[in-house]
Amino acid sequence: MKEQILIIEDDEAFRKTLTNLLKKEGYSVTGVSDGFQAIELAKKSLFELIIADVRLPKGMDGIEAVSIIKGIRPEIKVIVIIITGYTDENAPVRALRMGVDDYLYKPFKMEVFLHSVERNIKMYRLEEEKKEHLEMLEKMNEELNVAQHELIQSKKELEDYSKRLEQKVEERTKQLKETQSQLVQSAKMSTIGQLGSAVAHELNNPIGGILGYAQFILQKLSKPDVVPKDFKTCKQYIAYIEEEAKRCKSIVENLLSFSRKPLIALESVDIKQLIENTLSIIRHQLELQNIKLTTNYEPKLPSISGNVNQLQQVFTNIIINAQHAMPKGGKLNIRVSTKMKDGKKHLQISFKDTGCGIPKKNLEKVFEPFFTTKEDWQSIGLGLSITYQIIKELKGIITAQSKVGKETTFTITLPVSSS
Ligand SMILES: Nc1ncnc2c1ncn2[C@@H]1O[C@H](COP(=O)(O)OP(=O)(O)OP(=O)(O)O)[C@@H](O)[C@H]1O
Ligand SMILES: [Mg+2]
Known part of the structure; x- marks a missing residue:
C-alpha cells in the first residue's frame, strides 16, 4: 500500500x-x-x-x-x-x-517536486525495512539467547546426570568386586569340602607310619637287654617319624594357605613346585579312585608372575573336575612345557584325563558361572568360571578340548615373567 x-x-x-x-x-x-x-x-x-x-x-x-x-x-x-x-x-x-x-x-518544476517526494519516500521505505530487519535480528538474538541459556542448562543437567551415573557405576563395580571375591572364597570353601576326605587319607598314611615307628621304638627300648644296635635302629625309626611328621605339616600348611583369603599380590611362582604342593593334598584320593597320575615337566621351567594361592585354586579345581569325570578310574596326565606365542615365551600347563568328556554343546558353557552337570549339593558350578577369571587376570588363557566318552584336556597358557 x-x-x-x-x-x-x-x-x-x-x-x-x-x-x-x-x-x-x-x-x-x-x-x-x-x-x-x-x-x-x-x-x-x-x-x-x-x-x-x-x-x-x-x-x-x-x-x-x-x-x-x-x-x-x-x-x-x-x-x-x-x-x-x-x-x-x-x-x-x-x-x-x-x-x-x-x-x-x-x-x-513539478519534476523536481516529484523527484523529491519519491526520493524521500524511497529512503523512508529503506529506513522502515532496516528497522524491521533490525527488529527481526533483535528478536532472533533474543531467541538465540534463550536457546543458548537452555542449552547451557541442559548441558549442566547432562553433566550432573553423567556424574551421578559415574558414581553409580563406581558403586556397583565396587559391590560387584566384593561379591566376586566372596564368591571366589565360597567356591574355595566348597572345594575344601570336596577335599576333606582326601586330606584325611593323606594325613592317615604318615600318621599311621608315625604310630608304627613309635610302637617299634617302644618295643625295642622296653626290652631288658637293649643293645647299641637297637639304639641305631631306633635312631633310624625316629628319622622316619620326623620325615612323616614333616609330610603331615606340609599337607596342613598347604591346606591352610589355600583356605586363607588371598591378598591378590603378584609374585614369582614356580609352577612345578606349586603343582606338586597341590598334588600332595590330592594324590592319595586319586589313587583310591584308581586314577593313574603322571606328570611331565620340561626341565628348567621358567617362573611366571601370579599368585600362589589363586593358582593353587585353579589347579585344584581342574584336578577335582577330572576326578569327578572318572568315577571308575582312568588316567590323568599333567604336562608343563614352554611355548612361544606372539613372539613371547609362555608356559603351557595341560591337564588331560580319560573321563566322560564334555558334549560339544556344553563345551562353551563350562566357563560360565553356575554351569554344572553335577547333582550333588557341593557342586555349584563356579570352579571353572573362577579359574577362567583368575587366568584372565594374569593375562593368560584357558581352553578346553574334549571327545565325549574318551578324554578331556584343559590347557592353560600363561606369560613367563620378563625378569
Ligand atoms: N574334566 C572334565 N570332564 C568332563 N566334564 C567336565 C570336566 N571339567 C568340567 N566339566 C564340566 O564342566 C562343568 C562345570 O565345571 P565347574 O568346575 O565350573 O563346576 P562344577 O565342578 O560342576 O561345580 P564346582 O566346581 O562349583 O564344585 C561340570 O559340571 C562338568 O559338567
Ligand atoms: Mg568344579
Missing part, C-alpha cells in the same frame, strides 16, 4: 495541482489550507509524508504546524518537505532545527 500524504497549502489552485500530481502516482493525498486543520487531521490519522508551505493563514506557519504534528507521535518517523518563497529568511534554519527532509523554493 502506498504512503499517506498530507499537503498543507493555502493557495487552493497550487494545492490541487500538487494533490492531483501525487494521486496520479498512486499515493493517497489529503490537502488542507491551514495548520490547525492539519493538526486535527494528524491526531486522527497517520501520515508518512507532510508537505507544508511556510506561510499559512490564522497565525500558525507550516514549520510550527509540522513541529506540533511530529510531537503527537514522537516515536514514529514522518517525512517533511517544506515549500517556501525566497522571502522567508529565517525559515530554512527553523526548518532544519525541526528536522526537515527537503526544502523546496517556489516556484519549482
